[in-house]
Amino acid sequence: MEVEVVTAAEGAGPLGPGRVAAGVAIVDVARGLLAEALSLAQLAPSNSNIQPWRLFIVEGERMKRLREALRQEVHSNPRELAPLPASFRAHRRELGALVYGAMGVARDDEAGRARAAQRNYEFFGAPTAGILCMHRDLGLVDAVGVGMYLQTLILGLTARGIGTVEGNVSFFDTAVDPVSG
Numbered sequence: 001m002e003v004e005v006v007t008a009a010e011g012a013g014p015l016g017p018g019r020v021a022a023g024v025a026i027v028d029v030a031r032g033l034l035a036e037a038l039s040l041a042q043l044a045p046s047n048s049n050i051q052p053w054r055l056f057i058v059e060g061e062r063m064k065r066l067r068e069a070l071r072q073e074v075h076s077n078p079r080e081l082a083p084l085p086a087s088f089r090a091h092r093r094e095l096g097a098l099v100y101g102a103m104g105v106a107r108d109d110e111a112g113r114a115r116a117a118q119r120n121y122e123f124f125g126a127p128t129a130g131i132l133c134m135h136r137d138l139g140l141v142d143a144v145g146v147g148m149y150l151q152t153l154i155l156g157l158t159a160r161g162i163g164t165v166e167g168n169v170s171f172f173d174t175a176v177d178p179v180s181g
Helices: 031-041 060-076 086-102 110-121 140-159 170-176
Strands: 002-006 019-026 054-059 128-135 164-167
Touching: 031 140, 054 060, 060 110, 060 128, 086 110, 128 140, 140 164
Parallel strands: 002 054
Antiparallel strands: 019 128, 019 164, 054 128
16 A cells, blocks of 8 residues: 655655545544554455555645645536436435525525535645545556545544545546645
């Protein structure tokens, strides 16, 4: 497993060509608890035990630059949610009504929905984010292994009282690349 804690003083470019990423916002975290959860997540199974993930923890000045880069990218190149089969669309609508409703945003409030969605790319104000990557050339079975790692990490953090929110920044890898490492 490769884990790098990335702060403002460290080098650049961990994603590089051929990597895809998902982001996890992590509330203020004690390093010992994070280390425990990372050790637990390391036990997640993967295809041929290749452990195809790479995790970068971003905070401080890099976190500020990452938020700004994502804000600019989302504004310049907005992306649509991936289409869902008809049998799943009701679930997305129900979740949207719950989440946006809790924020006081009505379904017909496009500007409010855009502002609320932007919070994903600001990592909901969390001081720490994890950028989880895998190589583009790996397949679905490897993505499943990365998912099991992510789930184990999130459950490990949750069990230690550390809140997380998972989000997808893979659409915006050009924004993530220069500031995440």
